[in-house]
Amino acid sequence: MAQDHAALPSKAADITPTPVRPGIDLQINGEAFHHTGDPEMPLLWYLRDVLRLNGTKYGGEHGEGGADLVLVNGKATSAISVTMSKLADKKITTVEGLTDRKGAGLHPLQQAFIDEDAIGCGYCTPGWLIASMDLLNRVKDPSDNDIDTLPNLCRCGCQTRVRKAVKRAAAAMKQGAKA
């Protein structure tokens, strides 16, 4: 049977190539990536060891502390707790992707962190930015109680300054939306 088919000239409309393409397609900071390695590799090590996108930090094995947060389809997610196998066709944003690529300018949230000096050693800062971005995506004008829900830990004690920065960013984003 197969030989019979092969003998027939195929019509253009019959050719629907479906190449076997092992691996996982995903989008990171707007770029397409294709992972063909261990599907059980946590996203954190894919970002850091494979792509050398080092903004996302290791904090601990279970993601408590939030240094390893990234946005997966807009939602803050621990990069060490999610494996590549769960990320097919997902859109991921890391701290490197927060910058407005069109204008190459800082996001108002990043600017607010600078303006409020919401930085200690800076190691956990990317995680705070991602968690705050997730919060601002959900709540345009976050209250102190909303800000209290940020899951991050910081040994340098930047929390009071992060609180100010999130409020400042919310105000700037509102202003930006009006303009």
Next chain:
Amino acid sequence: MSGQVKLSRRRFLQVLAGTAGALIVGIRTVRAATAQTPPDMLGDALYDMGVYVRVDADGTVLIGTRDPETGTGVATSLARIIADEMDADWQRVRVLPLGLGVADDNGKPRWLYGQQVGGTGNSMPRAWRDLRSAGALARWLLIRAAVPQLGVPPEQLRTEQGAVIAPDGRRIGYGELAAAAAKIALPPGPISLKTPDRYTLIGKPAGDIDARAIVTGQTPYTFDQHFGEMLVAVLAHCPWPDGQLTGLDSSAALAIKGVVKVIELKPDPKLPPGQTVIAPAVAVIAENTWVALQGQRALKLTWKPGASGSESTAALEQQASALLDSDAAPTTRVRDDGDVDKAKRKAARRVEATYYQPWLAHAASEPMNCLVRLDKTSATLYVPTQSPQQAWTVVQRLTGFAPDQIDIRVPRIGGGYGRRLDHDYVAEAVLLAKEVDKPLQLFWPRDEDLTHDFYRSGSVHKFSAIIDAKRHVLAWNQRVASASALTNRGVPSDHVWTSEVSANQLPAGLVPNYRSDWFGLASSLPRGPHRGMPDVTNAFAVGSFIDEIAHSLKEDPLVTQLRLIGEPRLVPLQGGGAIDTARLINVLKLVADRINWKDWLHSVNGLGIACWHTGGAYVAHAIEVSMQGEKLTIERVVCAVDVGRVINPMGLEGQVAGATLDALSTALNLAITVKDGKVQQSTWKDYQLASMAQLPRTVEVITVPGEGDPAGASFLAMPTVAPALANAVFRVSAVRVRRLPLMKELLRLL
């Protein structure tokens, strides 16, 4: 680089002409013995050099900073001190962290930049003494380079924002002058430094120089560095530092694709702690982190405990209490003013209390890690170290290389807190790199970090005071027991107490009969330098005890505090210097005013206060708390600091607020406990830093403007937090918490 100017040893700065017409100024560093040299005279006793300032032809000024940046803002402040002195345009300044400056002096290391240490509170004082000269010389040379073009003698020229300016307003940018400046003969004698009225950057707020890179994820920490073909090593350490590996089955680990090697490591018992492997360990070396982690988990290991296998923090505390209750002589009588025993007979009132503080880990955010590339004649390392010189010592011993064959680079560090003054992880990285022919990155997962630290010892503080009829503290007797962080570290046994207590801590010098005894505990648990020690533990006991004295006298604790401090005066410190009680009273009154201390008696919330002095700086905290049932809310925190001249007010405020929150987090929640020699906390869930919700919503920081030489602020705001908090909690709940962490004890007592 060409045209190196030969200088006599009497000259203090060296000038080089760089490529493409750059001016490079280095500074000779101060000998320790000349630390008291007036700044204007710098130069007469200086002997070495390293590159600090580079002015490029395009006007860019590159400033090298020598001390590791652990997040205290030191790189920003060091650069601004130099930039201000040379009147550089801050917008055109780039800051470059210098690696370890080491030269080969007949096989011995010669430190090119003097001491290079971060996060110990002395970067600013050291910089103030010597780094300003680098800026001053650059400015002196640039002015003289402008003379031929402007046709005006140097005395009539001034500098501003990266340009030399003539009286008629003509200006030449530094970039255009750099090449000519590099050819000018050095000044014959010392040149004067700017007077404070001409500062343009010092005293003005500045954000962290790395801020933009940090918020865009572009700042490389050591853990973000890599070399081509780098392998990754993940370790599993023995639960007991003095234990042994008795069984190793690495077959499952080696079967994982990408695992390269499994290597056993052992501490060298001849070396001091912090210079060798911290505990017996097995390392899995693999092609990437994920594979190495899987390999480590696949190891089948059997360990046998050593002597520490019978230790527990509970037993150590019992040992401490028994010692303090006994008549045994102290390990060291730290200070003994007047006659405490005689004063007891005049007692109108006697107050006694005992305080208990837990063991603590460092818990730095960036994991313990190190990157090494070894070849036959050189070692290149990226190290997150607070002391590159100590790291060098460890590398040199293991490689046998000449001093300048070892290149140690120190990127920004994800927190130090004293953990990175030890270099066990550097020893591990070098030992492992010698076993493979590729560069190697060492990585400790979080559980290895929390369970294998050089901990801060727990301590017991037994205090008694004699109060006379006029409410004056006539005698103060404090007995402290802890395991010294300095044991076996090459420190004479009669000095190991210095990591645990100081002879000058409050109220020493303020009370006529004062005795401070320290009792050393025997423990095999590793100990090391810890942020804010030896101040933090004693400040909690002292600050709480003063509050207890006030309660016993039925009076406002601020009144008791102020009576204890007495008149504004200089109280000499042992070993030189003095406490300026006027500055101490000032910070105390500032926080009291801000928090409305006059409401202390009637407020439904609890108010607590404490003050301290350390390293020539003064600090006070006032804290307001409320309680609803078992829920403690920190309503307000006010902190006042007096550090002398403030280099960067924004940086100082951040550092003070940050240290306050760190100290709150520690006082509220943190303890390391050990059972059967094993540390019981291995994740952030077990060692719970305070969450956003648990911490106050703001920290009000008051900085006292000062004229004196700047003191360090890295941990200044820590000591007074726990006592002010416990005092406030007592006020609101009538429960006196004498044991930290506070939340656990408060819930037990309620």
